[in-house]
Amino acid sequence: MKNSLSAIVFGLFFAASAMSAEEPKIVEHNQLMDHGDGHLMDMEGGMIMGQNKDKLPAGCDKVSEDVKIEVRAGHKYSKQHPGTMFGFDKNEWRVKPCTRLTITFINEDNVRHQWMMHGLPKFMYDKGMFHLEITGPAKITGTLILPAEDKTYLVHCDEAQHMEKGMKAQLVVGKGSGSFPSIPGVTDPAIPDNYGPGGNQPPKPAAVPVAAKPGEKPTTPAASAANVATAAVEDSSGFFSGSLIIGLLAGFVGAPFLFRLIEERCKGMTTADALKCTLQLLTDLFNAIVRVVSWLVRRLTGKDKLLPKD
Ligand SMILES: [Cu+2]
Numbered sequence: 287m288k289n290s291l292s293a294i295v296f297g298l299f300f301a302a303s304a305m306s307a308e309e310p311k312i313v314e315h316n317q318l319m320d321h322g323d324g325h326l327m328d329m330e331g332g333m334i335m336g337q338n339k340d341k342l343p344a345g346c347d348k349v350s351e352d353v354k355i356e357v358r359a360g361h362k363y364s365k366q367h368p369g370t371m372f373g374f375d376k377n378e379w380r381v382k383p384c385t386r387l388t389i390t391f392i393n394e395d396n397v398r399h400q401w402m403m404h405g406l407p408k409f410m411y412d413k414g415m416f417h418l419e420i421t422g423p424a425k426i427t428g429t430l431i432l433p434a435e436d437k438t439y440l441v442h443c444d445e446a447q448h449m450e451k452g453m454k455a456q457l458v459v460g461k462g463s464g465s466f467p468s469i470p471g472v473t474d475p476a477i478p479d480n481y482g483p484g485g486n487q488p489p490k491p492a493a494v495p496v497a498a499k500p501g502e503k504p505t506t507p508a509a510s511a512a513n514v515a516t517a518a519v520e521d522s523s524g525f526f527s528g529s530l531i532i533g534l535l536a537g538f539v540g541a542p543f544l545f546r547l548i549e550e551r552c553k554g555m556t557t558a559d560a561l562k563c564t565l566q567l568l569t570d571l572f573n574a575i576v577r578v579v580s581w582l583v584r585r586l587t588g589k590d591k592l593l594p595k596d
Pocket of ligand 1 (some may be wrong): 448
């Protein structure tokens with residue numbers, strides 16, 4: 287009897303401690319000091335910036351509707367978006383123009399998080415911002431009236447690296463003004479992760495076709511071929527790149543020819559003279575190659591600005 291009673295007590299204690307470990311105790315911050323211009327703070331680090339409950343933005347005859355949202359923030363919400371570390375429980379909210387929006391921001395982490403929006407008119411909202419900020423686990427509530435225009439506002443946490451690691455969202459007012467990239471679960475990333483071979487490279491810009499301007503000579507097929515060849519050489523980033531293969535081929539074909547030429551021209555000379563003769567021969571050869579390549583470039587592109595004047 288005594289044993290089973292202690293087992294029940296231990297079980298209850300264990301369950302209670304497990305529950306308290308899972309659910310952080312959220313402290314509500316609702317005794318903030320008003321510092322004027324919609325800026326409110328408390329001694330525990332709670333902050334509201336841009337609070338506006340009654341001033342109508344230009345173009346709003348009245349508050350169109352009162353909307354209350356609850357936003358949860360924390361590491362826990364990053365799990366729904368692989369590759370992120372922080373997150374909001376939702377990443378997009380839609381409201382009508384002139385809505386009075388009240389946001390209850392619940393930070394479930396033991397660090398500081400923000401619900402910060404940008405792009406508001408500066409005549410009403412200092413620095414064009416509205417923001418809620420709190421060190422968790424805690425919650426804070428703020429209100430603003432949204433302008434009359436259709437616009438998409440960026441919402442994020444501005445703590446170092448929190449936005450980059452997933453704490454990013456958008457608030458769409460009316461029809462909005464497009465979407466921001468890399469909003470987790472909403473829009474495609476601006477730079478997609480690529481863990482494949484050669485994946486750790488910045489993406490190459492897409493090739494843009496260049497149309498001939500009016501009155502300009504149309505691009506010749508030869509010039510196009512030259513462009514394609516250049517692009518192909520530039521594009522090959524592997525070990526056996528185009529330029530490496532061309533260089534090896536030129537070496538294999540040209541080397542025996544070069545040795546025979548040196549032997550013929552510089553035969554029977556003293557070592558010093560033979561060296562001088564060889565150098566002269568190499569210089570002449572190099573100049574000849576430059577002239578041939580220059581001529582080719584001139585023929586292919588119709589331009590001669592790359593060439594030194596003779
Ligand atoms: Cu944060």
